[in-house]
Structures are given as C-alpha cells and as structure tokens.
Amino acid sequence: MEKIDPSEITPEHLYLSRREFMAGAGALVAGVLLLPACKGGGQVAQNDFCTDAKAQSTADELGNKLTACKDITSYNNYYEFTTSKTGVAPLSKNFKTEPWTITIGGLVDHPRTYTVEELVNKFPPEERVYRLRCVETWSMVVPWLGFPLASLLNEVRPTSKAKFVRFETIMDPAQMPGQKDRSYDWPYVEGLRLDEAMHRLTILATGIYGKPLPPQDGAPIRLVVPWKYGFKYIKSIVKIDLVEEMPVSFWTKIIPSEYGFYANVNPAVSHPRWSQATERRIGELTRINTLPFNGYADEVAGLYAGMDLKENF
Numbered sequence: 001m002e003k004i005d006p007s008e009i010t011p012e013h014l015y016l017s018r019r020e021f022m023a024g025a026g027a028l029v030a031g032v033l034l035l036p037a038c039k040g041g042g043q044v045a046q047n048d049f050c051t052d053a054k055a056q057s058t059a060d061e062l063g064n065k066l067t068a069c070k071d072i073t074s075y076n077n078y079y080e081f082t083t084s085k086t087g088v089a090p091l092s093k094n095f096k097t098e099p100w101t102i103t104i105g106g107l108v109d110h111p112r113t114y115t116v117e118e119l120v121n122k123f124p125p126e127e128r129v130y131r132l133r134c135v136e137t138w139s140m141v142v143p144w145l146g147f148p149l150a151s152l153l154n155e156v157r158p159t160s161k162a163k164f165v166r167f168e169t170i171m172d173p174a175q176m177p178g179q180k181d182r183s184y185d186w187p188y189v190e191g192l193r194l195d196e197a198m199h200r201l202t203i204l205a206t207g208i209y210g211k212p213l214p215p216q217d218g219a220p221i222r223l224v225v226p227w228k229y230g231f232k233y234i235k236s237i238v239k240i241d242l243v244e245e246m247p248v249s250f251w252t253k254i255i256p257s258e259y260g261f262y263a264n265v266n267p268a269v270s271h272p273r274w275s276q277a278t279e280r281r282i283g284e285l286t287r288i289n290t291l292p293f294n295g296y297a298d299e300v301a302g303l304y305a306g307m308d309l310k311e312n313f
C-alpha cells in the first residue's frame with residue numbers, strides 16, 4: 001500500500017469541525033442560534049429496522065433515556081462505506097454478514113475459528129445500556145446486546161506473553177466502497193490492553209434494541225468499550241489476535257498526535273482542535289458536560305492508576 005503523508009488526509013470530522021467553526025462564526029455574527037451539524041432534529045428518516053425493535057430497558061443507570069432507534073441506525077461512522085454519516089445506512093444495506101467467521105489466535109493456548117452463531121449460542125447475549133461518546137463530541141445512549149469479551153478470551157486462554165488484544169475488520173472492497181480509497185490504510189484495526197479487554201464492561205456486541213445488529217452499526221459483531229471514544233468500537237470484526245506489542249490503531253496510524261491508543265473519554269484533555277469538555281446527546285438540543293471515563297470512572301479508573309492520562313491519551 002502506498003504511503004500517504006498524514007497531513008494530506010482530512011478525515012471528515014476534521015473537515016466538518018472547520019466547516020462548523022466557520023458556520024458558527026457566521027451564525028454568531030448574524031446573532032442566530034446555530035444547530036450543530038451532528039444528527040438530530042428530524043433530518044433522519046425512519047427505517048425498517050426500528051419498526052419492531054424493542055429494548056428491555058428505557059434508560060441507563062444514571063437515568064439518561066435511550067437514544068431513539070432511528071437515530072442510532074441512521075447516523076453512523078463507518079468509513080469502509082462512506083464518510084457521510086447519513087450515507088452509511090443506505091450504502092450498507094445489502095452487506096453480506098452470513099456466513100461469518102472470527103479467527104482468534106496469536107499468543108493463546110487454543111487458537112480457533114468460530115462462526116457468529118457458535119459464539120451467540122455459547123455466550124448468550126445480554127442487554128447492556130451504555131453511553132457512547134464519539135471523539136467528535138456527539139453521544140448516544142445505546143441498548144446493546146452482547147457478551148463479555150472476557151468470556152471468549154478465557155476460552156482461548158491467552159499465554160503469559162500476551163499483553164494486548166488486536167482486532168481487525170473485514171477487508172472486502174467489493175462490498176465496501178470506502179476501502180477502495182487508498183489514502184486510508186485498510187483494514188480498520190483497533191487494540192486494547194489485555195486488562196482492558198478482560199474488564200467486565202467490555203463486550204462484543206451482536207445486537208441493538210433487541211435485534212441483531214444492522215450492517216451500519218457493525219454487523220454481525222463489533223467491539224464496545226464504553227469508557228473510551230467511539231473510534232475504539234471496531235465494527236464487523238473477522239480477526240482477533242493476542243499480541244505482545246501495543247497494536248497501532250487505524251486512526252493512530254493516520255494522525256498519531258490526535259488519536260492515541262488509550263482514547264479514554266477525558267473532558268480535561270482537549271483534542272488538539274476542539275474541547276472535549278461537553279457533548280451533544282443526539283436527539284437533544286443543549287450540550288451536557290462530558291464525564292471522566294464517560295461516567296464509568298468508579299469501575300475503570302483503577303486500570304490507569306499511576307499513569308499520566310495527558311501523555312497516554
């Protein structure tokens with residue numbers, strides 16, 4: 001793959017942030033209220049998935065109500081299809097997710113390939129309502145169906161050398177037009193430290209709103225790590241490897257100064273181009289304060305005891 005200087009690439013959220021900034025500046029001059037470019041406010045069409053979709057819960061543990069199904073399924077980041085958030089759902093609707101296998105290997109005692117059906121039968125999905133905070137400062141409250149990643153790792157048994165888990169998305173440019181864009185280094189890759197991967201909050205999700213994931217949300221299986229920015233939540237996973245060295249994530253490789261390996265939600269550490277202090281919950285108009293570790297600090301802050309979280313962003 002040809003090497004592209006990261007400075008030549010302008011991911012949509014960087015481009016958008018500049019555009020929003022310009023629009024915001026204009027709106028301020030004009031003295032009118034500007035609605036953020038992120039989704040909400042009737043711009044999203046109803047889709048079939050949501051007609052019979054139903055979660056068991058209505059809110060998260062802090063009392064935040066669920067984001068509407070139609071919003072979760074029609075406003076997406078999935079660069080394998082397009083950089084347009086509302087374009088992902090229509091472009092991915094015929095994406096083939098069956099049959100699907102995930103191969104787990106590397107530094108494990110029992111490497112194995114599973115079908116998604118095998119995983120779902122072995123580890124029955126449970127509903128987990130989690131906040132999702134995107135690095136672009138929008139957020140949602142999502143009723144996932146999934147199972148702890150730890151259940152799977154315990155089965156393949158990481159060896160004592162394994163320090164990190166590396167995840168890879170399917171490579172299929174015939175189905176995913178965005179993968180023909182050679183300015184990105186496909187396939188999408190993400191990683192976690194082994195203790196993060198084993199944490200009880202970390203799940204592999206196979207559904208939302210009581211139904212199997214639709215393609216735009218990462219079908220048939222994706223990662224969910226609720227205290228981290230959304231770009232860690234790698235979609236349509238086909239490969240998981242236990243490794244010794246810290247994996248280089250898709251975004252970290254493109255712009256290492258802006259997207260770190262840890263990507264823990266942290267209102268005190270700004271992105272180089274914007275503040276992370278507040279966020280806009282999709283479907284709501286006013287911004288709310290972003291919580292350290294996305295509100296999961298009691299459970300996960302201990303993983304980073306003694307670490308400088310500004311340096312390890």
Ligand code: MTE
Pocket residue numbers: 072075076077078079080134135169188216217218229230231232233234235236
């Ligand atoms: N996974 C893959 N393979 N490709 C992507 O472009 N985008 C990430 C993450 N997982 C992405 C991905 C980003 S930036 C975010 S915010 C979330 O998916 C968005 O998940 P959602 O579309 O289900 O809300």
